[in-house]
Each structure stands twice: as C-alpha cells, then as structure tokens.
Amino acid sequence: MIILENLRTPAGAAHAPIRLGAAPPHRALDLAGALVFPGLVNSHDHLEFNSFPALGAERYPNYVAWGQRIHAHYKPDIDRVLRIPLRLRAAWGVYKNLLAGVTTVVHHGPPMPIHDDSVFKNCQSIHSVQLEPLWRLRLNNPQKRPCVIHTGEGADQASHREIDRLTRWNLFHRPLVGVHGIAMTPGQSEKFRALVWCPGSNIFLYGQTARVDRIQTTLLFGTDSTLTGSWDFWEHLRTARETALIPDANLFDALTTNAARIWGLPTGADYTIARAASGWDAFFALDPEAIELVVNQGRIRLVDERWKRPLENLGHSFEGWSHVRLGDSNKYVPGDLPKIAREIRAYDPQAIFPFKDPK
Numbered sequence: 357m358i359i360l361e362n363l364r365t366p367a368g369a370a371h372a373p374i375r376l377g378a379a380p381p382h383r384a385l386d387l388a389g390a391l392v393f394p395g396l397v398n399s400h401d402h403l404e405f406n407s408f409p410a411l412g413a414e415r416y417p418n419y420v421a422w423g424q425r426i427h428a429h430y431k432p433d434i435d436r437v438l439r440i441p442l443r444l445r446a447a448w449g450v451y452k453n454l455l456a457g458v459t460t461v462v463h464h465g466p467p468m469p470i471h472d473d474s475v476f477k478n479c480q481s482i483h484s485v486q487l488e489p490l491w492r493l494r495l496n497n498p499q500k501r502p503c504v505i506h507t508g509e510g511a512d513q514a515s516h517r518e519i520d521r522l523t524r525w526n527l528f529h530r531p532l533v534g535v536h537g538i539a540m541t542p543g544q545s546e547k548f549r550a551l552v553w554c555p556g557s558n559i560f561l562y563g564q565t566a567r568v569d570r571i572q573t574t575l576l577f578g579t580d581s582t583l584t585g586s587w588d589f590w591e592h593l594r595t596a597r598e599t600a601l602i603p604d605a606n607l608f609d610a611l612t613t614n615a616a617r618i619w620g621l622p623t624g625a626d627y628t629i630a631r632a633a634s635g636w637d638a639f640f641a642l643d644p645e646a647i648e649l650v651v652n653q654g655r656i657r658l659v660d661e662r663w664k665r666p667l668e669n670l671g672h673s674f675e676g677w678s679h680v681r682l683g684d685s686n687k688y689v690p691g692d693l694p695k696i697a698r699e700i701r702a703y704d705p706q707a708i709f710p711f712k713d714p715k
Contacts, residue, residue, distance in 0.1 A: 383671065396589070446470045460474055504533045508566075519544045536558060
C-alpha cells in the first residue's frame, strides 16, 4: 500500500492521508502540502471530436444553424480530420482530459473503440430532438439509466420550445440529463435530473450561456470538444467563473460532488492533486502543468516528474508508461501518448497538440 500524505484541501485544511492498494507493507509519500480535491468530472465531451480545431466564426441562433454552417464552409477541415481513424481520435480525447486532471469523462455519442476506466458508460446518449430521427423511440424504453441529450442549445424560441417537446415525450419519466440548456427556464429545468453547463462552448457559438443561477435542478459541468473550445479544462472553468452566475463553491460542486452523485461514481476512489496555494483564486488559476497526480478508481493514472522517482522507490511500476513535455515539466501517463500523436499527424499533418514529444 502507498499512502499519500501531507495534503491540503482548497479551503486550506489538512486532508486525511489517501491509501492506494491494500497489501502491506505500508509506505508513505510526503506530498509537501500539495492541493487535493475529489476527482474532477467532465460531464460532457465528444471524445472523437477532439482532433478538430474550433469551427465557427459567427454567432448562431441554435445548434442546427451552426452544424449547417460548418458543413458548408469548413468541409476541407472536416474531411481532413475525419481521415484520422476513430480509435486514434477517441484515444486522444481520453488523454486530453487526463492531462488536465480529469478523473472521469462522460462521453456523449456512440460507443468508442476504447477501454478506459475513466470513460463513464452507464448512461444513454441521444444527440437531440432535431438531429436524431428515432429520439422518441430511444427515449421511451424501459431502461432506467440516465438519458443524456442536447437540449435548449440556442438563443431562439425554437430552442426553448424544443425542451417542452422533449419533456412531453418522456412518457416513462426517464431520468433526463440535459446538456447546454441555454434557452431553459426554471420551470423547464425541474423536469431534469441535472443540467450540464458548457459555458465555453456556448459563448463561443452563441455569445451567451445558460442562466444556471436560476435553474431548479442539479448543476454539472462539461467542456464539449475542441470543435467549440479549448482543450484545456481549466480555461473552461475560468470562463464559467467569469460569468459570475454562481458562487465558486457551487461551481466546484458541479464538477466534483454533484457529478459523482448524479453518475453514481464511487466516493473516495478518485482524486486530483496539484501544486497550488489554498483558496478559490488559486484553485481556478490552475492549469494542466500544475497537475501532479491523478488517481482514478484507486490507481495512479498521471504523475508529474517531481514524484516519479519517489514513487518508484516505493514500488510503483512505470512499465508501459510514456511521458510528454507539458510546459516546463514532464507528465507520465499509462500507454504511449507520443506514438498516438505521431500516428494522428501521419493522417493530419496540421494536428496540434498542447505538449511536446520528448523524442
């Protein structure tokens, strides 16, 4: 067992030691007062779309108008990225989240050819009322898993009416998790188990975001893919904070405890550890370079170079891991991330990654 100790919460309080594994002997690693928080949950991403650049240079009334516009004006970019095999694009989508300190990502869309414990699968994805022809049939089935669907994604009356259409057709009262909800009213929100707020994506496309200060349901947080924003989870969080719609503590809950409860994640198994001072200002100023350890389901999934040798001395094996240069530090992750980047660039020489291959 490895015991991680000398940790602080964002409020500055001492955090109980974290125990990884069950077998003796017990060996402790002093993390020198690093900041620890419950695992970060990205409740909305399209893993296979994270090889795209952000597409769209206008303000759109709704997601249908945006989709029509990009297919008409960005076809060469779309075709170029779609040449990359799905397995590679999905794999990079997982690593994108891991490098930012995310412990669980909720993928929205068809199942991806990946096997990774950080990808949450116990929900049903329906794209939307307007773009999925069989949405009524798929919604009205006996399964009890949450149904996750884009809804109210736009600034017009059509987006508002779409929400009512969805909830009227929820004949078996499936638990609904709406995504975006820009046009959602407080009364409409009461018919959802939760709303995933994606302010970075919303503001980029529509110039506004959901009034999450008024909703009457549980708030979650998501980034969407790089089609509509930065790869960096922390940039999306700062965008959310700049709206000043909800207190810092409520935003923190949206990406930690709220998400764990809505998705039924185990408690005490996921942690993100970072190099930072205490307080909300320091927390929201974090970036991927400051992430030092990521623990998913009790297993270490990311290690900053600062802790690699101490962990090796305690018996942690890095066999089958690779590392990349992120800012001024090296980050070690399971699998061969540099190889994935090289393979993607073989299909798309214009592909951009936020890290450097140390080779």
